[in-house]
Amino acid sequence: MGQLSNNLRIGLPSKGRLSELSGELLLQAGLNFRRQNRGLFAKVKGLPIDLVFLRTDDIPTLVAEGAIDMGFTGSDLVEEANANVTTRMRLGVGRCRLAICIPDDSTIRSANELDGKRIATSFPHITKAYLGQHNALAHMVSLSGSVEVMIQLGVADAIVDLVETGSTLAANRLRILEEIGSYETILIQNDACRDSEMADRVVRRLEGVVIARDYSLLEYNIPTAKLGEAEKITPGFNSPTIGTLEDEAWRSVRVMVRSSEVIDVMEKLERLGASAIFQTTISNCRL
Ligand SMILES: Nc1ncnc2c1ncn2[C@@H]1O[C@H](COP(=O)(O)OP(=O)(O)OP(=O)(O)O)[C@@H](O)[C@H]1O
Numbered sequence: 062m063g064q065l066s067n068n069l070r071i072g073l074p075s076k077g078r079l080s081e082l083s084g085e086l087l088l089q090a091g092l093n094f095r096r097q098n099r100g101l102f103a104k105v106k107g108l109p110i111d112l113v114f115l116r117t118d119d120i121p122t123l124v125a126e127g128a129i130d131m132g133f134t135g136s137d138l139v140e141e142a143n144a145n146v147t148t149r150m151r152l153g154v155g156r157c158r159l160a161i162c163i164p165d166d167s168t169i170r171s172a173n174e175l176d177g178k179r180i181a182t183s184f185p186h187i188t189k190a191y192l193g194q195h196n197a198l199a200h201m202v203s204l205s206g207s208v209e210v211m212i213q214l215g216v217a218d219a220i221v222d223l224v225e226t227g228s229t230l231a232a233n234r235l236r237i238l239e240e241i242g243s244y245e246t247i248l249i250q251n252d253a254c255r256d257s258e259m260a261d262r263v264v265r266r267l268e269g270v271v272i273a274r275d276y277s278l279l280e281y282n283i284p285t286a287k288l289g290e291a292e293k294i295t296p297g298f299n300s301p302t303i304g305t306l307e308d309e310a311w312r313s314v315r316v317m318v319r320s321s322e323v324i325d326v327m328e329k330l331e332r333l334g335a336s337a338i339f340q341t342t343i344s345n346c347r348l
C-alpha cells in the first residue's frame with residue numbers, strides 16, 4: 062500500500078449515479094482533488110484527507126470496519142448491510158423507495174400472500190425482515206441488477222427493487238404492491254474516526270453547500286407598517302435581517318427562502334405591498 066497515511070479517509074463511489082454527485086459536492090465544498098484515470102485513490106489538496114474510490118455497496122461495510130472513516134452511500138445499502146455506522150448528513154439527493162413489485166395483471170393483493178413464493182432482489186435482508194413482519198417466508202433470489210426482468214425470465218414471482226420515477230416498472234409491465242422504505246444518499250461515519258475534528262470540518266463544509274442548494278436569498282423593500290405580516294411570509298432560517306431606508310415609511314429585508322417556494326413567496330409579498338423583490342442564488346453558506 063504505502064500510499065495511505067493516517068489522514069482522514071473518505072470513501073466515494075467509484076462509478077454509478079452517486080459517483081459524480083458526491084465528487085461534485087466535495088469540490089463545491091472546497092475539497093479539491095484530482096482523480097487519475099481509473100485511479101482508486103486521491104489526496105485532497107491542502108488538507109489531511111485521503112479519498113478512496115470504492116463500490117457504493119461496499120462503503121457501509123468498509124466504514125463499519127474502520128477501513129475508511131467516512132463515506133458517501135445510499136441509506137438503503139446501509140440498512141441492507143446492517144452496518145454499524147453513524148449517519149452524519151442527508152445529502153438531499155438520490156431519493157428513492159424500495160418496493161415489492163408484481164406483474165400488472167397479478168392477483169396478489171398483499172405481502173402475506175408472498176409466503177412460499179420466489180422473490181428476486183438485491184435487498185434480501187430488508188425483504189426477509191419485512192416479509193417476516195407480515196408472516197410470510199419467501200425464497201430469495203439474490204441478484205445485483207436488472208431485477209425487473211426476473212419475473213419474465215421465470216426465476217421469480219415478485220421482485221423487490223428501488224423505484225424512483227416508476228418508468229422501469231412501467232417498461233416491464235410491473236406495479237407496486239407495497240412500499241417497504243424510503244431512502245436517499247447519505248454521508249456515514251465510523252465513531253472511532255482517525256480525525257474527528259477534520260470529519261466535523263468536512264460535515265460543516267458539506268452542510269454549507271447542501272443548504273445553499275435548497276435555499277435562495279430574497280431581498281425586498283416593504284412598508285414599515287407591513288413588516289410584521291411580511292416576516293410571517295418569510296420567517297427565514299434563523300430570522301430575517303431588517304434594514305432601514307432613507308424613507309422611514311419603508312424597511313429593507315434580506316432573508317433565506319426555500320428555492321422551491323420563492324415564486325409563491327414573491328407573489329405573496331407583492332400582494333402585501335413589497336417592491337424591488339430580488340432572488341439571489343447562494344452557492345455556499347455558514348449559518
Ligand atoms: N433510480 C434511482 N433513483 C434515485 N436513486 C437511486 C436510484 N437507483 C438507485 N438509487 C440510489 O443510488 C444508490 C446506488 O445505486 P446503484 O448501486 O444501483 O448504483 P448505480 O449508480 O445504479 O450503478 P450500477 O450500474 O452499479 O447499478 C442506491 O443504493 C440508491 O440509494
Ligand SMILES: O=P(O)(O)OC[C@H]1O[C@H](OP(=O)(O)OP(=O)(O)O)[C@H](O)[C@@H]1O
Nearest residue numbers: 206207208223224225226227228229230
Ligand atoms: O423508477 P425508475 O426511475 O425507473 O428507477 C428505478 C431503477 O433505477 C435503478 O436501476 P439502475 O438504473 O441503477 O440500473 P441497474 O439495475 O443496472 O442497477 C433501480 O434498480 C431501478 O431499476
Ligand SMILES: [Mg+2]
Nearest residue numbers: 077078206207
Ligand atoms: Mg443501479
